[in-house]
Amino acid sequence: MVRQCFIIFGCLALGELIVWLTGTSIPGSIIGMLLLTAFLQMKVVKLEWIKGMTDFLISNLGFFFVPPGVALMLYLDVIQAELLPITVATVGSTIVVLIVTGWTHQIFKKK
Amino acid sequence: MEILHNDIVLLALTFGTYFAARQCQKKTGWVIMNPILLTIALLILFLKVAGISYETYHKAGSYIDFWLKPAIVALGVPLYQNLSQIRKQFLPIFLSQLVGCVAGVVSVVLIAQALGASREVILSLAPKSVTTPIAMEVCQSMGGIPSLTAAIVVLVGLFGAVFGFKILEVWHVRNPYSQGLSLGTASHAVGTSRAMEKGQHYGAYASLGLILNGVLTALLTPFILKLII
Numbered sequence: 338m339v340r341q342c343f344i345i346f347g348c349l350a351l352g353e354l355i356v357w358l359t360g361t362s363i364p365g366s367i368i369g370m371l372l373l374t375a376f377l378q379m380k381v382v383k384l385e386w387i388k389g390m391t392d393f394l395i396s397n398l399g400f401f402f403v404p405p406g407v408a409l410m411l412y413l414d415v416i417q418a419e420l421l422p423i424t425v426a427t428v429g430s431t432i433v434v435l436i437v438t439g440w441t442h443q444i445f446k447k448k
Numbered sequence: 449m450e451i452l453h454n455d456i457v458l459l460a461l462t463f464g465t466y467f468a469a470r471q472c473q474k475k476t477g478w479v480i481m482n483p484i485l486l487t488i489a490l491l492i493l494f495l496k497v498a499g500i501s502y503e504t505y506h507k508a509g510s511y512i513d514f515w516l517k518p519a520i521v522a523l524g525v526p527l528y529q530n531l532s533q534i535r536k537q538f539l540p541i542f543l544s545q546l547v548g549c550v551a552g553v554v555s556v557v558l559i560a561q562a563l564g565a566s567r568e569v570i571l572s573l574a575p576k577s578v579t580t581p582i583a584m585e586v587c588q589s590m591g592g593i594p595s596l597t598a599a600i601v602v603l604v605g606l607f608g609a610v611f612g613f614k615i616l617e618v619w620h621v622r623n624p625y626s627q628g629l630s631l632g633t634a635s636h637a638v639g640t641s642r643a644m645e646k647g648q649h650y651g652a653y654a655s656l657g658l659i660l661n662g663v664l665t666a667l668l669t670p671f672i673l674k675l676i677i
Contacts, residue, residue, distance in 0.1 A: 362666045365517070366579075367662055370521050370527065372524070384529075387525070395522050398519050398640065399609070404462075407492055408599050409599040412599050423569065427556065427604055433555045435621075435633075439621030439630040440621060442541065442625070443626045445543055446540040
C-alpha cells in the first residue's frame with residue numbers, strides 16, 4: 338500500500354517538478370503518466386507492485402469527475418443565456434472529432 | 449440544517465448518490481442513466497433546494513477530485529501493457545490525433561461563432577475535448593473562463609461516454625482500436641473510463657487518445673485560434 342502510493346505520487350511529484358522547472362503548459366499528471374509508463378518499460382517499477390492501486394484508480398476514474406461536474410451549478414445562467422450555441426457546438430464538434438479520428442485511424446492503420 | 453454543510457455528510461451523500469445511480473443503471477440498463485451524469489444532476493438539485501453554496505460543497509468535493517491526478521498517472525499502466533502494439537501503429541495513431549485535434553478546435557469555434565456565442569464563451573469552448581487540467585490551462589492563456597471550461601469538459605466527456613460507441617457504430621467505425629482511440633480523443637478521461645469498461649485494449653487506445661490530443665491541443669490551439677477568430 339505504502340509502496341504503491343509512493344510510486345504513483347512519486348511520478349506525479351516528478352511531473353509537477355518538470356512543469357515547475359520548464360514552465361510547460363502540459364499538466365504534471367500527464368507527464369507523471371508518461372513517466373510511469375517509462376519506469377515500467379525500463380523495469381525500474383514492477384507491474385505487480387502497483388497493480389492493486391492502479392486498478393482501483395482506473396475503475397473509479399469516472400466518479401472523480403463528480404465534484405468538477407457539480408461546478409456546473411455556478412454557470413447555469415451563462416449556459417442558459419447561450420444555451421443554443423454551447424450545446425450545438427459541443428455536441429456537434431464532439432461527433433465530428435469521434436468520426437474524423439476513427440475514420441483516419443481506420444484508413445491508415447496497417448492490416 | 450447546519451449539519452448538511454458538514455464535509456463528511458456531503459461526502460457520504462456523494463458516495464451514496466453515486467452508488468444509488470449505479471444500481472439504477474444496472475437495473476434499467478439504459479445508457480442515458482449514466483451514473484456520473486445522474487449524480488451531478490441530483491447533487492446540484494439537492495444543493496439548490498437545501499441552499500448550500502458550491503463553495504461549501506467544494507470543500508468536501510475536493511477530497512474526491514484530488515484523486516483525479518493520481519488516476520491519470522495510473523493510466524500509464526494500460527499504456528505500458530499495449531506499448532508494443534502502439535509502436536507498430538505509430539503513424540496512423542499520430543495522423544488521426546492531428547486530424548482529430550484540429551477538427552475539434554475548428555468545428556467547435558466555427559459552430560459557436562455561427563450561432564452568435566460571445567467571445568469569452570467561444571474561447572472557453574475551444575479546448576473542450578481534452579482533460580480538465582489541460583483544457584483549463586489553454587482557456588486561461590487564451591482569455592476564456594477556466595471554470596466554465598471545466599464544466600463544459602465534463603459535459604463533453606459524458607456525451608462521449610454515453611453516445612460515443614453508438615455514434616461510431618452508425619458511422620462504420622468498427623475497429624476496436626479505432627473506437628477506443630476516438631473515444632479518448634473526443635471525450636478525454638470520462639470517455640476513457642467508458643472504454644475501459646468495454647475492454648482493456650479499448651481503454652489503452654483511449655488513454656493514448658487522451659494523452660496525444662491533450663498535448664497537441666495544448667500546443668496547437670493558440671495558433672488555430674489566431675487563424676480563425
